[in-house]
Amino acid sequence: MVNHLNLIAWLAALLQTALFVAMAPLFTIWVKRIKCTLQNRLPPPWSQPYRDFRRLFAKEVLLARTASPVFRIAPYIVCGTTIMAASIIPFVWVNIPFAVMADAIVLVGTLALGRFFLALAGMDVGTSFGGMGSSREMTFAALAEPAMLIVVFALAMLSSSTNLSTIIGFVLDQPLALRPSLLFGLLALILVGIVETGRIPVDNPATHLELTMIHEAMILEYTGRHLALMELAAQLKLTIYAVLTANLFLPWGISRSLDAAALGVSFVALTAKLAVLGALLAVGETLVAKMRLFRVPTFLAVAFTLALIGMLSFIMLEGR
Amino acid sequence: MPPTPALCLYLAIGFALASSVVSFAADRFPVLLRVGSFALLGASSIAALAACILTLTGNLPFTGELPLGLPWLHWQLRLDALAAFFLGIIGMVTLAVSFFGPGYVRSYTHGHSSLGILGVMTGLFIAGMQLVVVAADAFAFMVAWELMSVASYFLVAFEHEEAANRRAAFLYLLMAQIGAMLILLSFGVLAGFAGDFTFAAMGNTNLTPIWAATAFGLGLLGFGMKAGIVPLHAWLPEAHPAAPSHISALMSGVMLKVAVYGFIRLVFDLLGHPHWSWGVIVLAVGSVTSVYGVLYALVQHDLKRLLAYHSVENIGIIYIGLGLALIFFSAGQTTFGVLGLIAALYHTLNHALFKSLLFLGAGAIVQHGHERDLEHMGGLIHRMPWTAFFFLIGCLSISALPPFNGFVSEWLTFQTALQATTLESGVLRAVIPISAAVLALSGALAATCFVKVYGVAFLGQARTRRVRHAREASAGMVLAQGLLATLCLLFGVFPTNTVGFLSKITLDLTGYGVSAATSQGWLWLTPIAPEVASYSAPLILLGVLTALGAWACVYFFTRRRRRTQPVPRRDPWDCGFGPLSSRMQYSASAFAMPIRHIFRPAWRIHEEKIREMDPQLATRPVQLRYLIHADDLSWQFFYVPVERFVQSAARQVGRIQTGHLRHYLAYSFFTLIVLLWLIT
Incomplete structure (x- = not known):
């Protein structure tokens, strides 16, 4: 632990988090642009999400008459926990000191804390x-x-660690082989990510139709700066799940040292991976229709079962 | 003379008994209860805490004897690390209750119920619990246990004007007595081999595997009945709502923990080396209990009943930790076994804190909002800001969210479960992660449930007039909640120091501690090794505070520049249909509806739709009400069959009661012959 008191490492980790946060709107607009192109619509410009933020931050905040302090403090907590979650995840550099402070279970807990306040x-x-x-x-x-959590457990058992850096390092060291546990884990994580970030077929981020919406319904009363923070948190969460998918299961290219060239390669590799994942998401969202609300539990049961199969297949087939 | 653990222990018990004695006159002078009795309870709790700290920081366990009990066996007392830990839990919650009580019992001064009974029994109840954890022979243990059970029976039956409370109290007493009988039998097995009733003698005997398993099974059922494992939990959701709220806090926060203490003492201290199947049984029981508890909590709308079901859930989590510990100990993996035990003890402490906090908060709502039903609450945060704030901390803690204490113990349990790969048996390697998955599910469902509780009770708009005019609780009541909330945060932020203390307990109890967990200094919690898992709650909190500070600087800087007025308030979006009313909000039943839909088979739901039509206009409803009630399935599948069996067995036995004198003489004769034959 002592070697983590290295100042440069902490600074690098902070910079990496800042890069993560800054790139989140870019990932969102990438998905949106591809979707627009696929649906024969004119795509918004690349700067659109940043312009939206500027507009929202400049606007006056309005509160509902019945709103309590929880309503005012929630955007900060939701956005703060999401940024904290982003800081735990290795983005372009594996051995970040933040990953030692909080492991993968804490990551899930942090996201849960943000969700708790969002729901309140x-x-x-x-x-x-x-x-x-x-x-x-x-x-x-x-x-x-x-x-x-079961996906996390399977990975943790595989690499004997719940530390995200160690897990990624372990997967990197593996010879390229198809492990059933990793495959099932990947599928489960993608399904979970779709639910957690409120994408089609579970929720539609583009509508305000009351019968279908989940995330948009909760932030309906927000204005100005509060709304901007909530939007940023949502975009960041989408990017978090994409980065998790990319870096946990397909970590090749990510840098293990603070060497500039390696970091550059890592950044390019990650951008390419995210671009592919975003394109896949856009294609999926264009092909699939939103499902009925009470079909979602079935969808989630599939995710749960896949995760469980992944974990059990590790224990049965790959353990020892 | 510096205070010794022994002195503090005797003072604690003495003060609790004194508080009981003082209350005899409380019916005539209510002020005695409000001032004298609770002050003495506070003194008792401080003495108990002192005894706990002195024992845990010192080395020697204290052994003593009270000149009570059988002529050849005086009551043996022993204050070792485990007993001190539970004494400390009792002390912490009692301290909060002694602040909370004076304000809370004010509402009973003009009621029909006797304040004297309340004070006398509260003192006896607490003294009984303190005696249970320090008793070092089966005889003293059972006497103290019964003192605790019977005193709490009177507390549950305190408002006995209501038939439901009388029924709850009777159910509680019945189950407490059956449980005590099973515990007695379990001790009987041990005493039969040891030839002595002292725990020291029991711990040194070698039982045959069959008898060890018998003693374990009897102990699991007996202590489980008090702790509330499924399906032996039926008394909990009945008794907790019936008792006054500060008593519910003590019962749920502390008394269940005393049962956990008994189980730990029996299994880890007295029974010797465990068999792996015990661990699997405890693990399975814990998993079922945790999910069952939280699912039933989700469909409740009586706040105290809901909290009682959450106690069932948390007992399940504790038992999961104990089950893991037993499995690893039986496999010889003592490092991980100790870790499981520490996770269980940590959760025991945490549950005592946050559940008492939530029950005290519920008490404040009941007293000032006059409502226990969530469907009638709403908007309490505007009326009771402090209670709302502390209740929120309780909700976050019980939902296992970082950086509060509930998260740490669940994290430790997960870390223990993840070590399942080191076990030889393939079945165990598969069973343990599945139970971890169950724990994850119950944790996530608990968060859902507490969003429901907090959102419906404290946020939104008031649903009834009385809630709309609720007042903030008295200073003492707020202070009590603040104390517990602070402890919830402290035990969440400084887990390494806590684990260090808990490690002393396991070292004393099993001979093993976890040195790895605290080896990296107080900042880092590394239960197995730094590279396996690490968690630094203080650094996370520091990060949060830095971020908050930075934001505050930016905020005040821009605010000074803008010099804005208070944030303008507008009406919320009402779809253009005119003003929103409090009836349009999501209710507790509505909130849990998707969950009810998904886990349908878990309950037997009774829905009632009341629709009163306007007599003038048949199509216009004047009143619409929707009532929902979930029956506990354990009644249908366990209690009712057991009751039928007992009834029919009694009828069969009743056949020999012919009413003829000659038959009875024949029975006596044959009994005599059988006895003579047995003796010779």
Whole structure:
């Protein structure tokens, strides 16, 4: 632990987190642009999310009459926990000191803390929409979170560590072989990611149609700076799941040292991986229709089962 | 003379008994209860805490004797590290209760119930619990156990004007007595081999595997009945809501822990080397209990009943930790076994803190909002800001969210479970991760449940007039909650120091500690090794505080520049249909509806839709109500069959009761012959 008191390492980790946060809107607009192209619509410019943030931060904040302090503090907590989660995840450099502070289980816990406040904020104003969104969000999260944790467990058993840096290092050291546990884990993580980030077929980030929305229902009452923070958190969460998928299961190219050339390679590799993942997401969202609300538990049960199969296949086939 | 653990222990018990004695006159002078009795309880709790700290920081366990009990066996007392830890838990919660009580019992001063009974029994109850954890022979243990059970029966039956409370109290007493009988039998098996009732003698005997398993099974059922493992939990959701709230806090926060203490003492101290199947049984029981508890909590809308079901869930989590410990100990993997035990002890401490906090918060709501039903609450954060703040901390802790204490113990349990790969048996390697998955599910469902509780009770708009005019609780009541909330945060942020203390307990109990967990200094919690897993709650909190500080600087800087007025308030979006009413909010039943839909087979749901039509206009409803009630499946599948069996068995036995004198004489005669034959 002592060698982690290295100042350069901490600075590098902070810079990496800043890069992570800065790239989150870029990933979102990439997905959106591909979707627009696929659907024969004119895509928004690349700078659109950044312009939105500038506009929202400049706007005046309005509060509902019934809003309590929880409503005002929630955007900061939601955004803060998401940034903290992003800081734990190796982005372009594996051995970040933050990963020692908080392991993969803490990552899940941190995201859960943000979700808790997001759902409370939804309940706070006392409208039906907020309650509806919170109820659905928490229900799906209650099923998605265990699936996510089982994926983490499988990886942790595989590499005998819950530390994200160690896990990625372990996968990097492996010869290229198809491990069933990793394959099932990858599928489960993708399904969980779709649910957690509210993408089609679970939730539609582009609509405000009350019958279908989950995430948008919870943040309906937010304005100005608060809304900007909530939007940033949502975009960051999407990027977090994409980076997790890319770096945990396909980590090749990520840098293990603070060498400039290696970091450059790592950045290019990660950008390419994220571009592919984003394109796949966009294609998926274009091909698949949103499913009925009560089909989602089945979707999640599939994720849970896949994760469990992944873990058990490790124990049965690959252990010892 | 510096205070010794012995002195503190006697003072603790003495003060608790004194508080009981003082309360005899409370019916005539209520002020005695409010001032004298609770002050003495506070003194007792501080003495108990002192005894705990002195024992855990010193080395020698204290052994003593009270001149009570049988002529040849005086009551043996022993204050070792495990007993001191549980004494400390009792002390912490009692301290909070002694702040909370004076304000809370004010509402009973003009009621029908006797304040004297309340004070007398509270003192006896606490003294009984303190005696249970320090008793060092089976006889003293059982006497103290019964003192605790019977005193708490009177507390559950405190408001006995209501038939439901009388029924709850009777159910509680019945199950407590069956449990005590099973515990007695379990001790009987041990005493039969040891030839002595002292725990020291029992711990030194070698039982045959069959008898060891028998004693284990009896102990699991007996202590489980008090702790509330499924399906022996039926008394919990009935008794906790019936008792006054500060008593619920003590019962749920502490008394269940005393049962856990008994189980740990029996299995890890007295029974010797465990068999692996015990671990699997405890693990399975724990997993089922945790999910069952949280699923039933989700469909409750009586706040105290909901909290009672959450106690069932948390007992399940504790038992998962104990099961893991047993499995690893039986396999000889003592490092991980100790870790499981530490996780269980840590969760025991945490649950005592956050569950008492939540029950005290519920008490404040009941007293000032006059409501126990979530469906009638709402918007309490505007009326009771302090209670709302502390209740939120309780909700975050129980939902196992970082950086609060509930998260640390679940994290430790997960870390233990992940070491399953080191076991030889393939079945165990598969079973343990599945139980970890179950634990993850129950943790996530608990978070859902507490979003429901907090969102419906404290946020939104008030649903009834009385809640709309609720007042903040008195200073003492707020202070009590603040104390527990602070402890929840402290035990969450300084896990390494806590694990260091817990390691002393396991070292004393099993001969093994975890040196690896604390080897990296107080900043880092590394349960197995730094490269396997590490968690630094203080650094995370530091990061959070730095971020908050930076934001505050930016905020005040821009604010000074803008010089804005308070944030403007507007009406929320109402879809253009006119003003929102409190009836349009999501209710507790509505919130849990998707969960009810997904886990349908877990409950037997009774729905009732009341629709009163306007007599003038048949299509216009004047009142619409939707009532929902979930029956506990354990009644249908366990209690009712058991009851039928007992009834029919009694009827069969009743056949020999012919009413003829000659038959009874024949029975006596044959009994005599059988006895003579047995003796010779």
